[in-house]
Amino acid sequence: MATMPATQDNRPLTELPWQHGYLTATAASERSAVVVGAGIAGCSSARALAERGYQVTVVDRHAAPAEAGSGNLQAVVYPKLSLRQDQLPEINLAALRYASHYYQSHWQAGRGDQCGVLVLPEGAGQSEEFAAIADRHRGADWIELLDTPALNRATGLSLAAASGLWFNQLGWVQPQAVCRALLDHPAIRYCRAEIDTLNRSGQQWQLLADGRPVAAANQCVIASGVDSARFSQTGELPFKPIRGQVSHLATGQLATAPRAVVCAKGYLAPPRDGLLTLGASYRRDAQGTQLNADEHRHNIDQLSDSDAGLAQLLAGVEVTALDGRANYRATTPDYLPLAGPVPDCPAMLERYAFLGRDAKTVKPLEGAYHPQLFMLAGLGSRGFSYAPLLAELLAAQMIGAPEPLPATLCKALHPARFVIRDLKRNRLAGYPTVKSSAQLG
Numbered sequence: 341m342a343t344m345p346a347t348q349d350n351r352p353l354t355e356l357p358w359q360h361g362y363l364t365a366t367a368a369s370e371r372s373a374v375v376v377g378a379g380i381a382g383c384s385s386a387r388a389l390a391e392r393g394y395q396v397t398v399v400d401r402h403a404a405p406a407e408a409g410s411g412n413l414q415a416v417v418y419p420k421l422s423l424r425q426d427q428l429p430e431i432n433l434a435a436l437r438y439a440s441h442y443y444q445s446h447w448q449a450g451r452g453d454q455c456g457v458l459v460l461p462e463g464a465g466q467s468e469e470f471a472a473i474a475d476r477h478r479g480a481d482w483i484e485l486l487d488t489p490a491l492n493r494a495t496g497l498s499l500a501a502a503s504g505l506w507f508n509q510l511g512w513v514q515p516q517a518v519c520r521a522l523l524d525h526p527a528i529r530y531c532r533a534e535i536d537t538l539n540r541s542g543q544q545w546q547l548l549a550d551g552r553p554v555a556a557a558n559q560c561v562i563a564s565g566v567d568s569a570r571f572s573q574t575g576e577l578p579f580k581p582i583r584g585q586v587s588h589l590a591t592g593q594l595a596t597a598p599r600a601v602v603c604a605k606g607y608l609a610p611p612r613d614g615l616l617t618l619g620a621s622y623r624r625d626a627q628g629t630q631l632n633a634d635e636h637r638h639n640i641d642q643l644s645d646s647d648a649g650l651a652q653l654l655a656g657v658e659v660t661a662l663d664g665r666a667n668y669r670a671t672t673p674d675y676l677p678l679a680g681p682v683p684d685c686p687a688m689l690e691r692y693a694f695l696g697r698d699a700k701t702v703k704p705l706e707g708a709y710h711p712q713l714f715m716l717a718g719l720g721s722r723g724f725s726y727a728p729l730l731a732e733l734l735a736a737q738m739i740g741a742p743e744p745l746p747a748t749l750c751k752a753l754h755p756a757r758f759v760i761r762d763l764k765r766n767r768l769a770g771y772p773t774v775k776s777s778a779q780l781g
Contacts, residue, residue, distance in 0.1 A: 354702065358692065359754050361706030362681035362737075372557040373738070374399060374547055376535050377564030379410035380515065380723045381716045383522040384731035385561050390527040392735055397555045398523060399547060400564075401534035405519035409565045409667050412586055414452070414609045414617040415724040416601050417443065417510045419459055421473050427752035428676060432722075434745060435729045440482065440509040442728035446521060452513035455610055456600040458486070458495055459505045460647055470505050482509045496599040499649035512601055512609050512617075513724055531555055538562075538571050540711065559712040559738055562682065566670040568717035573710050576685040576771050578673050578758055579718060583626040585635040585666040586619035593657055604646030606639055618643065620721065621666075629666045636662045672718040676753055679730040680737055682713040683756035685771060692763050699764035707756055714738060715755055 371394040375382045378400035386396045402408065417439050422429035440454075447454040461467040474485035484506045486494060491504045523530055537548040538560060545560035546553055562568050566581040591597050591611045598616075602608045609617045621635040636659045644651035672678060687708035694701050716734050719726045729744065730753070736743050743750050751757065762768060 356692070356695075356702050356760075357704065358688070358707040358756060358760050359680075359751050362709035363711050370558055371395070371739070373397075373559040373561060374545060374555045374557040375561045375563055376400075376538075376547065377562070377568070378402065378405035378519065378523070378530070379408060379563065379565055380406065380415075380519060380727040381410075381565070381719055381731070382561070382563035383519040384727040385563055385716055385734055386528050387522040387525060388731040388735040389561075389738070390525045392739060394527060395557075396525075396528045397531055397557060398528060399531045399533050399535055399555055401532070403532050404516070405523060405530070406516040409669055410515045410519065410723060411667065412515055412617065412619075412665055413588065413615060414512045414612055415515045416457065416512045416603070416607055416609055417725050418601075418603060418607065418722055419457060419505070419507050419510060419725075420722070421505075423469055423472055423476070427749055428674075431676065431745070431749055431752065432725070434749070435722075435726050436507075436510065437482070438729040438732075438744075439725050443511075443513055443518070446513055446518050447511065449521070451517040451521060452511060453610065454509065454511040456494060457507045457510040458491055458600055458602050459507070460491075460499070460501045460602065460604040461503065462605060462646060467503055470503060474505060483507055494600055495602055497596055497602070497649060497653065499602075500647050501649070510601070514612070515724070518724075536570070538573060538713070540713075545712065559714065561734065561738075562713070562715040563717060565717060566668045568670060568678075568715060573682055573684075573713060574715065576759075577678065577682075577755060578770065580624070580671045580673070581668045582671055582720075583621070583623040583629075583666060584619065584669055584721060585621040585623075585632060585639070585664055586617050587636045587639045587662045587664040589616045589618055589657060589662065590614060591616065593661075594653055596653065602643075602650070604650070605642040606646070608643060608650070615663075619664075622721075629668075631664055631666060633659050633662075635666070636664065669720050669723075670718050671720040673758070675720060676718070677716065677720070677726055677730060678718045678755040679716050679733055679753040680714065680750070680755050681709045682715050683759055684708040684710050685759055688756060688759045689763065689768070689771060692760065695760070695763040696766050696768075709756075712738075 373394050374397045375386045386398045420432045477483045486506045533549040533554040535547045539546045544556045546556045569579045
């Protein structure tokens with residue numbers, strides 16, 4: 341009978357070690373990194389590295405940080421929990437717990453408000469699920485199931501819901517103010533340029549804009565949202581750009597302004613400088629960033645459909661008078677971010693070609709990766725919830741330190757996961773370098 345391959349310590353190898361094989365920094369004195377992108381993913385990554393002794397250059401095509409997907413007036417630190425014992429809700433919970441502490445200094449400095457977040461059920465079935473979630477976390481100081489009087493006291497509104505999940509340690513942040521504060525570190529330099537090429541030369545990554553060298557460092561982090569797939573090293577990784585539009589309401593347009601964030605099918609945030617943010621649309625087929633009255637109407641309708649009290653509150657809002665903002669989110673097929681080392685897709689496809697013939701085969705083969713190249717992208721609509729924890733994960737991987745998440749969750753976030761899945765399923769049409777398993781031998 342055939343035996344399983346063994347590891348170096350002679351334990352049986354039960355899983356293909358594709359997530360291993362990338363290189364980490366070798367000496368603290370040589371720690372330098374360049375981060376492509378100055379949204380919340382890039383800024384939190386830069387800060388995590390700077391606090392570990394790196395000299396960091398952040399490069400973005402805009403003159404200031406948080407001008408693209410991270411640039412809304414308000415960003416809600418949004419909870420999405422579930423009773424399911426799978427990776428998405430586990431990562432969401434870990435990220436939210438971390439974010440509630442991460443933003444403390446920003447809330448204290450006035451870059452948003454830790455006002456609390458109320459999540460309303462979207463139906464009877466979800467009401468039962470919410471009760472079970474609250475029961476699972478009974479005794480925790482960060483989650484509570486509120487009845488109607490209590491949720492109305494928390495929000496200052498007259499809502500019709502019989503119950504809702506209350507997260508007293510969450511709230512909203514001012515994206516641009518938070519990102520500027522994250523970059524305010526003596527070891528971080530900001531550079532404006534539109535990078536189109538990444539080259540590895542010797543022991544450094546060189547960033548080029550129209551053939552002109554812009555920055556160089558030992559390690560590189562790609563954190564440029566929907567543009568993260570524009571480079572040759574990342575072009576075969578799956579991204580879905582999805583347009584989102586938020587609506588801005590003046591406080592005078594509502595009879596009562598909420599004093600906490602209210603989330604249902606959409607969300608309504610408390611006022612900032614006389615404006616409230618209501619959102620957000622989710623359009624796969626839309627193009628451009630011009631405001632659309634239909635999406636304003638969608639934002640109002642989805643909240644109105646969620647609760648009769650919200651419907652009454654929003655009944656008098658005139659769509660044609662609304663302002664707002666539209667941009668693109670970067671999502672992935674499984675709605676989890678890409679956080680970790682960047683795989684060398686052609687080399688991975690060749691190395692693991694045997695998976696196309698037998699997806700259960702296990703061999704002691706580590707993955708193939710671009711040396712010292714990492715990414716944090718695909719955060720979707722929860723960038724400000726995910727980024728703080730995942731920036732810590734990325735920094736730990738870059739210096740070879742223990743990761744702040746269990747190994748199973750790190751694999752669920754790993755940028756190489758889609759290559760392995762596609763090989764096992766013989767779905768190679770999305771890889772320009774290899775069109776079929778026959779080409780792999």
